[in-house]
Structures are given as structure tokens and as C-alpha cells.
Amino acid sequence: MPDNKEKYAQLQEAIAKHKGERGAVMPVLQEAMNIFGYVPQDVQEMIADGLGTTLSEVYGVSTFYSQFSLEPKGEHVIGVCLGTACYVKGSQKVLDKLSEELKIEVGRTTKDGKFTLNATRCLGACGLAPVMMIGDEVYGRLTPDQVPEILAKY
């Protein structure tokens, strides 16, 4: 992992790359998400300054889209699909079980910073419903009983 100084340098590079481009706020925020994992206020300020716009403009965009997070996320982000196909096949019960096992509400991160639990939109893997993702790994055809075993892998 690059240290903080390096991360800010990467952010400046991203800003320089998109500066002058029309509609640059979103791609820069997306790059900032990749670099930092979230977009805290000082990062948003740097983006606003760098692109010659205001913090309110950047903040307006970062709070509108669900992909941008203003808080740091856990080491492993769990996303349980609550798309229609998964929902009718019982993904809510999988989500409830995860919430019970991790002792956190949906949208929160465990105290040790290991897991963040999210409910996501359709992942497009409806043939495998119900589906969840942990990081980039996809788990399909789930039942609530499989949850403890899967969590134990991490």
C-alpha cells in the first residue's frame, strides 16, 4: 500500500490528467476512491481547488452517487445483492444472517475494521441467485447456513 504522501501525489496526478476536461469531477472522484478507498473532506477540497470549482459542487456530486463513500470502509467489503431475482430467492435472509453474525447493521463496518456490510443493487448474476460479493469474490446459490463458513475464510 502506498503511504499517504504517495496517495496525495497520485491524486494530484489524476487531477492534472482530467483538468480542463468537461465534466471532470466524476472521473477524478472515481480515481480518488480507487486511491484512498473513500473521499474525506480534505481530498474533496483538493479536487475542488485543482479543478477550479467549489467544495460545495464536489460535495454535491460525492453525496449524490452511492459509489462515493465519505467514510473509510472495512478491509473486506461484503455486498449482498438485493436485486429482484435475488430477493425473491431469499437474499434478505442471507443479509440478516450476515448482520447477525457480524453484529453490525447494514451499511456499517465491524469494530475491528475487518468487514463492511452492504446491500447492493442487482449484480447481474441473476442465474446464481441469491448472490453476494466479498471483495471481488462472488458467492452464488447461497443459503443462510453457509454464512458462518464463508466468513471464517477471511
Added chain:
Amino acid sequence: MDLYRAHVLVCGGTGCSSSGSAKLIERFEEQIAANGLDKEVKVVRTGCFGLCEAGPVVIIYPEGTFYSRVKVEDVDEIVTEHLLKGRKVQHLVYVDHKTHESSVQKSLAEIGFYKKQQRVALRNCGVIDPENIDEYIAFDGYQALGKALTEMTPEQVIDEILKSGLRGRGGAGFPTGKKWQFARASQAEHKYFVCNADEGDPGAFMDRSLLEGDPHAILEAMAIGGYAIGADEGWIYVRAEYPIAVKRLEKAIEQARDYGLLGKNIFGTDFSFDIHIRLGAGAFVCGEETALMASIEGRRGEPRPKPPFPAVKGLFESPTNINNVETLGNVAQIILKGADWFRSIGTEKSTGTKVFALGGKINNTGLVEVPMGVPLRTIIEDIGGGIPNGKKFKAVQTGGPSGGCIPASLLDIPVEYDTLTSVGAMMGSGGMIVLDEDNCMVDIARFFLDFTVDESCGKCTPCRIGTRRMLEILERITEGKGQEGDIEKLENLAENIKNSALCGLGQTAPNPVLSTIKFFRDEYEAHIKEKRCPAHHCQALLNYVITDKCRGCTLCARKCPVQAITGNVKEKHVIDTQKCIKCGQCMANCKFGAIIKD
């Protein structure tokens, strides 16, 4: 070009990739090389074959043998048996859910799932390597663009699309040719041609499969459209949640530029056109065209009133045409084969084919493409293979959060734009979620309202506050706190929101509620008046009952967190419904199946 005696096609679509198809490809390549077959057999990673239920899917040509749910451990056997000795591996060959027939002796087209399909938009998906422009060209790729640029005027192109009757596949079904005509008529220095790939309807993934399986078809259609309306720049707005699609689009754009099929002076004409990609960031409302343009401009994705329509004032204040991915998937074929050919498929007012994403309680989940006008029953029973586990069909939900539920009594209606709208559902983008007797219709309505409340951008009051009030009413009904008059309140709110919301999201948000009230009013009434959920789904309205199968093992009494179960050893136990919190632990733990929901 090298010639091979056999091709191993491995699905690289999202469904199959999720179940490990990348590892299959690796293993196939290793094993084929180890057996000295690498000069004779080629492994190709294709786009989606459609039958996601059977994934990961492997098809071997020239025989067209269809292997389903293939695991890495199975690869060695397929290589040594099928590829080396020419013997099909019987136990891995796909078996039809409905007929229980193995497809050993059959080719792909004869399998029940594919028999009644007709592929126009998805024609190359699962056939070519999407990352290789030469394969697309070998299947007539970029010929339509050449024909349009060198043999046709822009007006002739628009005329052909108009005559074909092609309508928007993203939701509302507006005639594509008309849209192009409007954009052509606007005078401006710059015009834009935008592809809407912000596929947000839960349970619909045809656009994703098309982008992943045949990205060049979309680029070609955009260039044709750009020529027709007089645009010099194209934008594809695609969901960031679709990383494979984004990667393949980027690669395809690069290849097309290298071949001079995008960029300056295409085919030596004075037409220049280039395409950029912009990623979405997780906002459903951005599928609405004015919100989408705001998002490309880097702003909050909020819709604005129309007029002015995008054809007059769109992206960066310039005239803009926006089409959905699947709509564009038909364009090159229409130019190449003509409007009459396209009109010969489908019905009078809904020409061509439509891709549907079948999901939910159905045997063959996956993507299907059928001529417009086929009976809904054909899709559910013949292609979809019916409902699993011997359950009863209850309804099919089409059109996602903007659509409605179609009950069993209407299964014989033809699937086309106007018929679906007339029964209170909608073609939408083509999600088709099948529901069985275990699904509660009130809860399904609640599910969709929960979605729209969350995705409402908040700009207009009817959508921001109205849908929330509807959700609150639905929540209390499913929690057993429904009141007399709630159904009428829902209907009243629904009408007002439909009439007054700013954009398509709000205007159609009440549809799932209205259509479930229309066809399943008795379920709403059972929840409200009898405090009963007929599907035994709503937790708060359930009663757990111990039947005579009980052996008195005491396990349930010990598992019950609130000591609601009493009884002596070896005697039938009883649940105190007053104490019971309906957690279901007793039923989950009973070894004799003695506890049921009532």
C-alpha cells in the same frame, strides 16, 4: 488465419465468470497443450450464451456439444475423452429440466431453451471472441457502416430505421427513427450521439451481456447513428458495476480506431466520429436521459423538465440523441438486411425481437431473445422450463420498478409493447422475474417501492415524499398493522404521483403497487382485514404450528429464544402464539418436519 479442427467455447459473461469460467479456460489451455492438441483445438472466451442457470457453460464445435456446470476438475476428462478420442462426456452434458432429456445427441439449436428463440441483437454473443475485431468483421461486422457511409445519405439511413419500425428497447418504446429525425432537424455546430448503458433495472442484464459479448456491434451502430443525425462525437454512459463490459468496450474502441473505423474520415469519406466512455457511479435515476446527460457533464444526476428535448438541447447544450444498448444492437442488421426483413419478425406495432432476462422462480434462468408477440406462456413454460420444486406459478413481474405483475390468468397474452402496457405492466428494459406461490404480492410491491424511495433523486416533491408515504403504508400492511382504507389511500397517492412527478422514475414508480392491487386485491385484503399473509411470507403475520408429526424430542423448546414452546418429553408440544416472536428457529431445527407455517 489458422485452421482448427475443434473450438472450445467457454462463456466469459458475468454469470459464468462469477462461477469460475476464467479458471476453466486456463485449465483447458494447459491440458490441450499437454496433449499436443494446441495446433488443432482453439479455446475461445465468448460472451454470454444465455443459459446462466447451467453455468459455467462450455460448448465444443463442430458438434455443438453443450456441457453445463463444468468444474475445473472436469476439464481433463473433456480434453482426453472428447477432444482426443472423440467421445462425448455423457455425465457432463446438459440435461433439460423439463424433459429430463440429455442433450448428448442434440446440437445447441435443438435444446428446449434455444428452440423457440431468434437471435438478432444477441446474434454474436456466445459465438465470437468479443475482444477480437477480426472475428466481428468475419461475421459481417462494420459492413453496415460501410454501406451507410458510401451508398446511403443520412436521410436514407433514417428512413430505413423508420420503416423498420424499431422502437426503443430501454423502456418506453419510442420509435428510434423518429428520434433520429428530430436530432437531424436541429441545426448546430456540434451534435452528440449517446448510448445509454446505465442498466439499472434490478434483474435485467441484457445490455451488460450485449456489451460484454459483442461490443463492436454497439460502436458500429453509434457511428451509423452519428452519421444519420450529423454528430461527430459519441458517449457511452455505462454502469461502473460492469467492469468486464467497460474493459471490453475500451478495447473495442481502441481496435476500431486502429482500423480507421472510428476517428477521422471513416471509409475515406468526410465523416469523422469518435467515442468516449463515461462511468456511472451508482444512481438509478441516471438511466433517465436528462439525468444521464447531467451526469456526463459531471453534475448531480438530476432530471430536468422536457421540453427542451435532448434532440434540441442536450449534452453540453447541443442537440443530442440517446439510445439504449439493445436498440443499437439491432441497427447494423437493419441497415444490412433492410427494413422489410426486420418488419417480417414480430408484430405490426412491435417489430423485431426482444431480449428478456428470465430470473426468479424459474428453471432456466438466463437471457432469451424471442420475436415480439410470442405468448408469455411460451417464454415461461417452453423456454424457461417452468417453475422449480413443483411449485405453482403465481405471476411474472416485467419492467422492473416501473412495471407490473402479470397473473397466471393472462399468460396467453402476446408479449409486445402495447399489450403489456394495457394490462398495467410494461416492456421496460426486459427484466422478467417469475414469482411462485411462496412470494407475497404485497411484499413485492413493498420491495419495489423501497427501491424507488432509495433511488429518488429528491428534486420533485411527488416522487420524494409521495413514494415514501406509499412505502410507509405498504410496510405497515406487511407488518400486520394495515388499516381499513389503506388500499384506497395507495390508489389515490399513486394516481397523483403518476400525474405530477417530474421524470419517468417518479411517474412509473406507483406501477408495481397499482398492478398488484389490480390482480391480487384479495391478498392486500387478507393482510389488512384478516391479518393473514396467504403466501406465508410476511414474518409478522405468520403463526407457527406444531402438527401431529411431533415426537416430543424437546429440541424446539430448547431452541426457542423466548420459551414460547411447552410440552412433555415424547408428547406433542405446543407453541404459545402470544409469546412467539416468529423467528422460525423451531421450524428450522425440527428434525421431523412437524412445524409448519399457518
